[in-house]
Amino acid sequence: MSAPQGVRQRQPNNAGGGGGSMKKRPDTNGNVTDAVMNGNVNEAVDQMKQVGKEAVQKDWDYKLAVTLITILAFITRFWGISHPNQVVFDEVHFGKFASYYLQRTYFFDVHPPFGKLLFAFAGWLVGYDGAFLFENIGDSYITNKVPYVAYRSMPALMGSLTVTTVFWIMWESGYSLPACIVAASIVLFDNAHIGQTRLILLDATLVLFMALSVLSYIRFYKLRHEPFCRKWWKWLLLTGISMSCVISTKYVGAFTFFSIGVPVIIDLWDLLDINRKQGPLSLPDFGKHLGARIIGLIVVPFMMYLFWFQVHFAILSRSGPGDDFMTPEFQETLSDNLMTQQAVGIDYFDNIAMRHKETKVYLHSHVDLYPLRYDDGRISSQGQQITGYPHNDTNNLWQIIPAAPMEGLGHPVKNGDIVRFRHLVTDAWLLTHDVASPSMPTNQEFTAVKVDDADGTRYNDTLFEIRIENGKPGQNFKTMSSHFKLVHQPTKVALWTHHTIAPLPDWGYKQAEINGNKNLLQSSNIWYVEEVPGLAPDSPRLVKEEKKTKTMPFLKKYFELQRAMFFHNNALTSSHPYASFPIQWPFLLRGVSFWTENDTRQQIYFLGNPVGWWFASSILAVFAGILLADQVSVRRGVDALDTRFFFLLWAAHYLPFFIMGRQLFLHHYLPAHLASALVSGAVIEFVFNIEAPELASLTEAQLGEAKKGSMKTQAQQPQGGDLVRKPIRERIAGQSLLATWAASGVVVAVLMWGFWFFAPLTYGKPGLSVEQVNARKWLNYDLHFAK
Incomplete structure (x- = not known):
């Protein structure tokens, strides 16, 4: 893989002068290449510094373009950001999380805390107290006095800067101005990027720091001939910090680590080469390079990642809706925790209701029996059904009985005790045995038998052990706070159910299946006792002592x-x-309805700019063809494979979703779409960067001589030939530049039209007539108000 880092290694021959050059960046392949090939690394560094100084003076057109593009990015992201003044789609989640932070109330979410902390920070800056909890889509922000514009401005700012970063990536990678403009415009005028960055959602943070990771690494790689200098360290650390922010927002940030990690490994492998042009590295020097990258790209990012969780725990000190997802030990670190306040000790002969921690169903039974045969032909025990029931009911009550005879009352149940359970309503005893469960032949059936069998031949089958999670030997068994596994003594299976199991058929009243799980380590084996009904009001067990919040080590x-x-x-x-x-994503086959208002016929429909998405997807296909024609591209004077880093970036952020089993939506493709925009800009330049055959052959001849170490001096070059070639070079380069600008102009113009056409669906206004809605249903998009 040549130039995996994305910095172009072979550029067109620009010896014909700046007027017709495809590139505004000065050519670094002349004197710098000569110096490196001759072993004069210091001279090469000096040449690169001189080139950099000249670039500062000559890049006025790049600076003007990035300024205009940045202004347009802010306009498209911030225009009408106060509309609608209602909760939109997933704002119900991330706005709510910001409020929980401001109230310091513990919540649970599957995403890391960084992006949500930014929203909370925005609310804190404007003095908001987090009183509104974003319960329902369509709730009014105005009525509830929510500073929603401040919240939305945070992702809008990031979305605007993402466009600038895309332009900067192309610029730093050495691409021409038209290529930079095309790549940035694909993101600038994309309705999906705009729509997702105008709302209280996490994707703006994710995409911005993914782009900053790429930019920082390119800047770091360009300093490879000046290792361990201040700027080298700066861009290395900025790469790690940016990647840390990506994975601290969503775990798909791991794809960015992979995208950067591959070229880093290749770079390190090249440094090991004893035949490298710059001279071999000693093993201690290589160790320094390896150690620096481990520190900058692994240690620092991981420490930052841990830091955001430390902030998360420090802020969320009060009990809240996330308590149920955590262990009792964790919950005891939260103030006002109901679990610790309401915990009651359980004694033998108490009637208890046991509830599954994850699915929240109660352990339930009734008089109905399992059928003789199941649908797959297997035979059951025809015993009494044991099911999971979601509602409180007298059929959920079980009396806890000691395995050994015990006189009197008031004996507490303890961790590790062997117990039996009697179903109160049917007077049957809980057991499991070596019979397959209704839907899972690998798991055991749970049933209940009458007292004669339970005290006779089936006695051992009714014995269960109470195993409190993280409990100490002899620890008292309590309601709420004792999360436990109920393990069958003879067969060592655990009482189990799961939300992925299909409900029982009609004979089981569509209730949840309960069975015996042989894998005792699974967290889905955990239950808790919700209550001990019938306790006398003056029972000493109801007397609560004031409990102080406990501490728990951060890493735990x-x-x-x-x-x-x-x-x-x-x-x-x-x-x-x-x-x-x-x-479906690269072809934009469907979107997502975010918000509607019937009275005005307004709607926000999350949908990308079809023109841009189809263009970028087709460019990816073109690039695949370019890979197959690599030798042809080399003879044209451009190394097309320099774009492979961008292609790797796209593949790493797209292909892993094919093996995921979780819910997926169009917004998951936004990082990959940004990478496809980079590929598109690069391929546009390659396709229209036409060199005359004479110039290509001259370049190859010169390169061949350089490799042999027989470079001729300028005085030895044929003067007449150079005089002939220079006008040809200027004319061809001028034609190439004109063609590139023309193609880029057409692409940008069509992108602007696509953005404008679908803008009413992105901004939620103005409302569209039936005819206007149907005109935008290009691929049967499920738009509202189409009738």
Whole structure:
């Protein structure tokens, strides 16, 4: 992989003068290449510095273009940002999380805290107290006095700077001004990027820092001949910090780590080469390079990642809706925690209701029996049904009985005790045995039997062990605070259910299936006792002592939260009316309805600019063809494979979604779309960067001589030939520049039209007539008000 880092290694021969040059960046392949090939690294560095100084003076057109593009980015992102003044789509989540931060109330989310903390910071800056909890789409911000414009301005600012960063990436990579403009315009005039960055959503943060990671690494790589200087360290650390912000916003930021990690590994591998042009590195020097990259790209990012979780825990000190996702030990670190306040000790012969921690169903039974045969032909025990029921009911009550005879009352149940359970309503005893469950042949059936069998031949099958999670031996068993696993003594299976199991058929009243799980380590085996009904009001067990909040080591809290986040993130597999598959994203086959208002016929429909998305997708296909024609591209004087870093960036942010089982939406493609914009700008330049055959052959001949170490001096070059070639070079380069500008102008003009045409769906105004809505249903987009 040549030039994996994205900095162009072979540029067109610009010896014909600046007037007809495709590039505004000065050519660095002349004296710099000569110096490097001759082993004069210091001279090459001096030449590069001189080139940099000249670039500052000559790049006025780049600076003017990036200024105009940045202004347009701010206009498109901030225009009408106060509309609608209602909660839109996923603002119900991330606005709510900001309010929880401001109220210091503990909540749970599958995403890391950085992006949500930024929203909370925006609310804190304007003095908001977080009183509004963003409960429903369509709730009024004005009525509830929410500073929603301040919230929305945060992602709008980031979205605007993302456009600037895209231009800067292309500029720093050495591409021509038309290529920079095309790449930036694909993002600038994209309705999806605009729509997603005008609302209280996380994607603006994710995409900006993904782009900054790429930019920082390119700047770092360009300083490879000046290792360990101040700027080298600065851009290395900025690369790591930017990547840390990406993965601290959403875990898909791992794709950015992969995208940067591949060229870093290749670069390190090249540094090991004993035949490298700059001379071999000693192993201690290589160790310094390796250590610097480990510190800058692994250690610093990870420490920053941990820092945001420390801030998260420090702010969220009060009990809240996220308590249920955490262990009792964690919950005891939160003030005002109901679990610790309402916990009641459980005694033998108490009647209790057991509830599954994840699905919230109660352990339930009734008089109905399992059918003789299941739908797949397997035979059941025809025993009494044990199910999971979501509502409080007398059929959820079980009396906890000691395994050994015990006289009198008031004996507390403890961790590790062997117990039995009697179902109060049916007077049957809970058991499990070596019979397959209704839907899972690998798991055991749970059932209940009458007292004669339970006290006779089936006695051992009714024995269960109470295993409190993280409990100490002999610890008292309590309601709410004792999360436990109920393990069957003879067969060592745990009482289990899961939200992925289909409900029982009609014979089981569509209730949840309960069965025995052989994998005791799964967190889905955990239950808790919700209450002990019937306690006398003067019972000493109801007397509560004032409890102080406890402390818990940071890393222990962090790892517990990480496990919960990954588990629930993977559990997001349920269907959604606007979910889509990765194969649909590059072709923009469908979008997402964000918000509607019937009276004005206004709607916000999350949809990219079809022109830009189809153009970028077709360019990706063109680039694949360029890869196959690499030798042809080299003879044209441009190394097309320099764009492979951008292509890797696209693939790394797109292809992994094909193996994910969770819910997926169009916004997951935005980072990959940004990478496709970079590829598009580069390929536009390659396609229209036409060199005359005479010039290409001259360049190859000169390169061949350089490799042999027999470069001729300027005095030895044929003067007449140079006089002939110079006008040809200027004429061809001028034609190439004109063609590139013409093609770029057409692309940008069509992008602007596509943006303008779909703008009413992006900004939510003005309302459209039936005819106007139907005119925008290009691929059967499920738009509202089409009738």
